Every structure is written in C-alpha cells, then in structure tokens.
Amino acid sequence: MRYAVVGGQRVGAYVGGRATCPYCNGEVIAKCGTHRVAHWSHRGMRDCDTWAENETDWHQAWKNRFPIEWQEIGYTAQSGERHRADVKTQSGLVLEFQYSALSEAERISREQFYTRLVWIVHADRRLRDRKNFFASLSGPLHVASRLPTFTIHRDDSALLRDWGRSRAPVYFDFGETKLGRVLKFV
Ligand SMILES: [Zn+2]
Structure with a gap:
C-alpha cells in the first residue's frame, strides 16, 4: 500500500521507515528497493486486505x-x-x-x-x-x-x-x- 500512519499522519514509504497499517493497526515496513515502487508492506504476514x-x-x-x-x-x-x-x-x-x-x-x-x-x-x-x-x-x-x-x-x-x-x-x-x-x- 502507498500510505501508512506515522505519528498520526498518513505518509508514503521512505527508506528505513516503520509505520502502522491504518486498516488493521499492524506494523508495516517500508520497501524502497529498485525493483518495485516504494510501498509499505505488512511485517511477517500477507497484506490484511486479501484483495490487495x-x-x-x-x-x-x-x-x-x-x-x-x-x-x-x-x-x-x-x-x-x-x-x-x-x-x-x-x-x-x-x-x-x-x-x-x-x-x-x-x-x-x-x-x-x-x-x-x-x-x-x-x-x-x-x-x-x-x-x-x-x-x-x-x-x-x-x-x-x-x-x-x-x-x-x-x-x-x-x-x-x-x-x-x-x-x-x-x-x-x-x-x-x-x-x-x-x-x-x-
Ligand atoms: Zn493492515
């Protein structure tokens, strides 16, 4: 996903970023590699939205x-x-x-x-x-x-x-x- 919550704000993924998923409140980590566009990814689990x-x-x-x-x-x-x-x-x-x-x-x-x-x-x-x-x-x-x-x-x-x-x-x-x-x- 593109936006997650840091300090109460919706923010885009940034290098080294950790944030909270606004939908399940799980921890998400920033993925900012060269192969995929920068995004937030649920830590250790699949996206909480099975349709993602x-x-x-x-x-x-x-x-x-x-x-x-x-x-x-x-x-x-x-x-x-x-x-x-x-x-x-x-x-x-x-x-x-x-x-x-x-x-x-x-x-x-x-x-x-x-x-x-x-x-x-x-x-x-x-x-x-x-x-x-x-x-x-x-x-x-x-x-x-x-x-x-x-x-x-x-x-x-x-x-x-x-x-x-x-x-x-x-x-x-x-x-x-x-x-x-x-x-x-x-
Ligand atoms: Zn989630």
Whole structure:
C-alpha cells in the first residue's frame, strides 16, 4: 500500500521507515528497493486486505491523479467484510485500478462488494490484447449522445471476454495517452 500512519499522519514509504497499517493497526515496513515502487508492506504476514495487488508504478500514477484523502480508503460492507478501495471519491464512487489478471469469480465478488464501482484496467498486459481489441472495433459506429459507440462481440478479443460481462463501467488503459487528457476529477 502507498500510505501508512506515522505519528498520526498518513505518509508514503521512505527508506528505513516503520509505520502502522491504518486498516488493521499492524506494523508495516517500508520497501524502497529498485525493483518495485516504494510501498509499505505488512511485517511477517500477507497484506490484511486479501484483495490487495502488488503495488506498481502504474497503480501509483493512477492514484496520484486524485487527492490523497481519496486514496486507499477502507470500506466496510454491511456484513462486516472489509477491503481497501484504491480510490473513493467524496460522492462514494469507488475506482479500482486492476493491473494483473482477475478471474471472473474475483471480478464478480468485487462488483458485489463495491456497489458503485468503476474499473480502470491495465489493458496492455498480454501481447495481443491491444491489437485484437482495436481490430474488434471494425464494425459499424453509432453515435449515441456524445459518445461514439460500437457494437462488438465479446468473443472478438480476450479483453472483452474478461471484462465484457462486468456490471460496472470498465475503462481500458492502453498506456498511450497522457492520463490528464483522459480523465480528470475536480
Ligand atoms: Zn493492515
């Protein structure tokens, strides 16, 4: 995770840092190596959120588009189940930045947990994802309201097979456009 608590403040990981996890109050230690982006890691145990992904540059770049106080927000369902949303806006909308593969069962469980969810998906992970996705847009283009809209088949690309049944809006990030030009919340 990106932020942990030192002296009552949420702070980013720094070399030699020790802090408290704001969700489970466990001890976390800073990991500031060269292979992974700087982050906090639970000492001697897995992350207290079983849904947590390894933090990447990509995650942090996306989270940093939003105010710190919206990032990594604990979210408790009525059942008492608790997870950490990547971003939760003031209006309660949850944004999840998904870098690694996610099974259909995992995707559905997150969509049931976060009632107002938007997915941002790292869409350039597999070799052919980008090529196949854009090839599938060769069908007729409809312009509905202000958004160009295509009718496409889920079987045309692996990305659509993975995400086409999602009940939440899904945005694919192909890593080609500066983030600030795509989506900006104020
Ligand atoms: Zn924790």
